[in-house]
Each structure stands twice: as C-alpha cells, then as structure tokens.
Amino acid sequence: MRIYFATGNPHKVKEAELILKDLEGIEIEAVDIPYPEIQGTLEEVSEFGVKYLYRKIKKPVFVEDSGFFIEVLKGFPGTYSRYVQETIGNRGILKLMEDFKGEERRAYFKSVVGYCDEEGVRLFKGVVRGWVSYEIRSKGYGFAYDSIFIPEGENRTFAEMTTEEKSRISHRRRALEAFKDYLKKKLSR
Numbered sequence: 097m098r099i100y101f102a103t104g105n106p107h108k109v110k111e112a113e114l115i116l117k118d119l120e121g122i123e124i125e126a127v128d129i130p131y132p133e134i135q136g137t138l139e140e141v142s143e144f145g146v147k148y149l150y151r152k153i154k155k156p157v158f159v160e161d162s163g164f165f166i167e168v169l170k171g172f173p174g175t176y177s178r179y180v181q182e183t184i185g186n187r188g189i190l191k192l193m194e195d196f197k198g199e200e201r202r203a204y205f206k207s208v209v210g211y212c213d214e215e216g217v218r219l220f221k222g223v224v225r226g227w228v229s230y231e232i233r234s235k236g237y238g239f240a241y242d243s244i245f246i247p248e249g250e251n252r253t254f255a256e257m258t259t260e261e262k263s264r265i266s267h268r269r270r271a272l273e274a275f276k277d278y279l280k281k282k283l284s285r
Contacts, residue, residue, distance in 0.1 A: 097121060097122050097123070097156070097283070098122075098123045098124075098125055098155070098156070099122060099123070099124055099125070099155075099156045099157065099158060099211075099279075100124075100125050100126075100127045100149075100153065100155055100156065100157040100158070101124055101125065101126045101127070101157075101158055101159075101160075102127055102128075102129050102131065102145070102146075102149050102157055102158070102159050103126060103128070103159065103160065104128040104130075107238075107239045107259075108160055108268070109126045110259055111259060111262075111263045111266065111268050111269070111272075112124065112126075112160070112268070112272060114259070114260065114263050115263060115268075115269055115272040115273065115276065116272060116275075116276055119276060119279060119280070120283070121283050122279055122283070127153075127157075129149060129152070129153070131145045131148045131149050131152075131159070132144075132145070132148065133145065133161075135175070136175070137175065138161050138162070138163050138175060138206055138207075138208040139208050139219055139221075141161050141175060141208075142159055142160075142161045142208040142209070142210030142219060143210050143217050143219060145159045145161070145210060146158060146159045146210035146211060146212040146217055147212055147217060149212070150212035150213070156211070156212070156213040157211070157212055157213075158209055158210060158211040158212075158275065159209070159210045160207060160208070160209050160210075160268060160271065160272075161175075161207070161208050161210070162177065162205060162206065162207045162208075162267060162268065163175050163176075163177045163205070163206050164177045164203065164204075164205055164240070164241040164245070165203060165204050165205075165206060166189070166193070166201075166202075166203045166228060167200075167202045167203060167204075168193075168196050168200045168201070168202070169192065169193075173189075177240065177241070178240075181240050181241065186232050186241065186243055186244045187232070189228065189241070189244060190228070190230070190231070190232070190244060193228050196228075201227045201228045202225070202226075202227055203225075203226060203227060203228050203245060204223055204224060204225040204226065204267075205223070205224050205226075205241070205245065205266070205267040206221065206222070206223045206267055207221065207222045207223075207266075207267040207268045207270065207271040207272075208220070208221050208271060209221075209222075209271045209272060209274075209275045211275060211278070218275075218278060220271045220272070220274035220275040220278065221270075221271055221274070222266075222267040222268060222269065222270025222271030222272070222273070222274065223267055223270065224247050224248075224265060224266055224267040224270065225247070225248050226245055226246050226247040226248050226250070227245075227246050228244055228245065228246075229243075229244045229245070229246050229253055231244075232244055233252070233253045233255065233256055234253065234255035234256060235255065235256045236255075237254075237255050237256065237257060237258055237259060237262070238253075238254045238255035238257070238259075238262060239255075241254075242254035242255040242262070243255035247265055249265075250265075254266070
C-alpha cells in the first residue's frame, strides 16, 4: 500500500521516514502538492488540507501541521508559527519573552497528522512540553523554533540534538507513532 505525505519540508520528510520506516506493507512517498491552509486550530487546518488533497489525488494521503505555543503569550504564535518565524524569527520571540522568567517561559510544540483515504479522515496528535530558552542555542540541527525550545527532561534545545535524538521525543514522533499504530491495525484487518 502506498501512502502519500504531502509536504514541501525536507526536515519533516526526514523525521517521518525515521519514524515510519519499519511499517511492513506500506510505502510512504513524499509529494510536494500545495494545498490551501485555512485559519483555525491545527486540527481544522489538517482536516481541511487532507480532505482537499484526497479529493485532488484520490489516493491515501497525510499531512502534518505543527505549532509552537507559548503559554504566557496565550498560545502565541500557535497556528501562525510559520508566519511569525518568517517575520520576527527566534530573536523576535526572545525579545517578547525578555521580562518572563522560570515557569512563565513554559511552551509546547503540538503536531497533528491528518490522514484521509476512502474511509474518511483520521487525526493523530502529539505534544511535547518544555520551555523557551533565554538565548538561541544550536549545533546546526533542527529548524524554526528548535533553537529556542528545551523539552522537559532535557537541558539542550531541539537544535542541539541530532535529528535522531529529537525524533525520539518530538511532538511529530508522538503524532506519527499514533498514526503508525492505526496503519498497523488497518493492515491487520
């Protein structure tokens, strides 16, 4: 069975390949097919996007949408993560966080995988909690907010971890693992 992963982001493809590589009987193929992104929750964005793509290609397809949510900023940048990253970047986020200390720096990444086939849409979620660091810290790994996010139980940012280390604990892993479990059950029917 071939399933299409609709994304133009090579970082997401690499992480998904690491997590889904051992699925027996399923081949994942990345395709860069643009689709409209509505304004809404991650769940709404994923559901709309995957339905749109399924109607277009008529083949099993999944999308992954993520957001970075800073609790003291009432979830900002949230679903606007990409736009905020492209406009103010990590330096802008750190500037917004200058007056906040300790627990006020709590944040989380959330990932929603939307999958659609002839049976309809399924959504799979993953969350990883942690903190916004006080400075940009990177060893050249990761992308977007990875250089300012320290996951719980770690003292390194995601960008200080290799892709393999990050993918063991990431929000995307958690969502993709739930998706993987669903696919295994679907194949065994």
